[in-house]
Amino acid sequence: MNKDQIIQTINLSKKYKNRWAVTDINLDIRQGQVFGFLGPNGAGKSTTIRMLLSLIRPTRGAFRLFGCANSRNIYRRIGALIEKPDFYLYLSGYRNLKILADLTGGISNDAINEALEIVKLKGREHEKVKNYSHGMKQRLGIAQALMSNPELLILDEPTTGLDPEGIKEVRDLITDMANDLGITIFLSSHRLYEIEQVCTHMAIIDHGKMVIQGDVQGLLRDTNFFVTEVEVDNPDKAYKLLAEEEWIKKTTLSERILKVQVAGNFRPRLVDFLVSHDLKVSSIVPRTHLEDFYLSLIEQRGQI
């Protein structure tokens, strides 16, 4: 057990009746990491998170949080937001936070107010939650996760229901918490751009099984995954020509821009190839989008 190991799962598995929702998930999340947890709907992300929060019991395997197994006190060091946060609608936002604070223990009223300030709910905290918009409930959910000054934040789709400004604020907040406070963040999200922007490490699961795990930039680099965006004078002709070439993994044409999946060292060859076929190349831009990487991986597994 490494000292800075915050989350460790060992063959974590969950079976619902006859269906394995999660099989042999091995996660290794270290202190200070912003860890993105990716996968299509039904891949097992929420099931994994629920097991970590002991909302459901693993069928097989185990997990350790801060190096400890089976200790409820550990959850004092964790803030969690699981999918859409559900509060007591008949109580005010402040009263909801106060109850959760008392349940956690050691959270002052100032800490509650500070959390409300961060999520910009100050001034509305004494209204009943049933009168809150979806975005406000989401903010309240983030506030309850933050108010205990956690060492580990587990966030499951934290920006759901937020407006673009709110999404950016949460994204910035996550980055700040990780960078300034050294909080370890475990973030499940469908927003690949979000993961790419804020996460240092990530794991992709599909059909309940781990597909890949590692640091974001390293994975993109090591898997030699590049997409090169090319603009030519006759993209249809170029698309047909490139589609027949074996050294090119994949070509797509969208809004007159060719997206060519090709290893980085093949890029000069790509330009030569296009020019040799009387195509005028006006731009060539190498990109390594997580989205392309993710979709490519999922496609390889027969998802699309």
Add this chain to the structure above:
Amino acid sequence: MISLLTATRLELIKTYSRYRTYIGFVTISILVPLIMWLVRKYGFDEMQGNTLNSLENSFVFVGSLVNGLLISYYLMTVLWVHFPFFIVLVGGDIVASESSAGTFRLWLSRPVSRFTVLTSKFLATFIYTSSIVFFLGLCSVGCGILIIGGGDLLVFDKGILILSQEEALLRFLLAYSLAVCVQMVVASLSFLFSTMSNNSVGPIIGTYAIIVVSLILSVLRIDALDGIRPYLFTSYFDVFFAPFADPIPWEEIKFNLSRLGIFIAVFYSLSLISFLRKDICT
């Protein structure tokens, strides 16, 4: 880890912040004074006649024997079938509503054990049950004395028992304390169903159905049912009438209380097993 006391306090805040908790209190506040007023206004003579009908040949009664305490005594019969509705309304909802609302996800991801969470809910249910039972008692006896008037309580047991007002009030206190135990069986049964369900309608209807069926089986004087009667919790429900006997049958009360206690313990234990194994998926 968070203490059971704190968790119970928080549970009580939630319970008493809900409108449904007050349905019973409001209904009792309206119905009991109304019944007392109606008896005073319209049913006094008729009731006096019915009460004394069979006795007038043997005894000479001077004054009125129908008073607030007697009506309160009769009102205690609501504790059999009608009153449990107010109990299951809260007991059947207290766990299931959190499952359906999704709030357990917030509670159970805190440094609090499931045992503490469930036990705090059970204690909150007990406090609610006690408060509403005693509220009925207070309303019933209080309104009875205020609206109809006090006096000696005439009880037909194995004979005629006449209790002075002071003695009757003490007996009422004991009777309602025993009624708390009876209603706690109802509460713990609905609590059990509540832990097994993700909505509160099922536990409420389920508990009520069992109470009605069990009561019918308990009161039916059929020999074939003798074997199962000891296993029906409703067979011990009439314990709250025991204090109105002379002498008070303490042995019978102890026996019935122990049986009711066993039912409460079994229902709570099953609830705990169910809750500890429950996956919070919603």
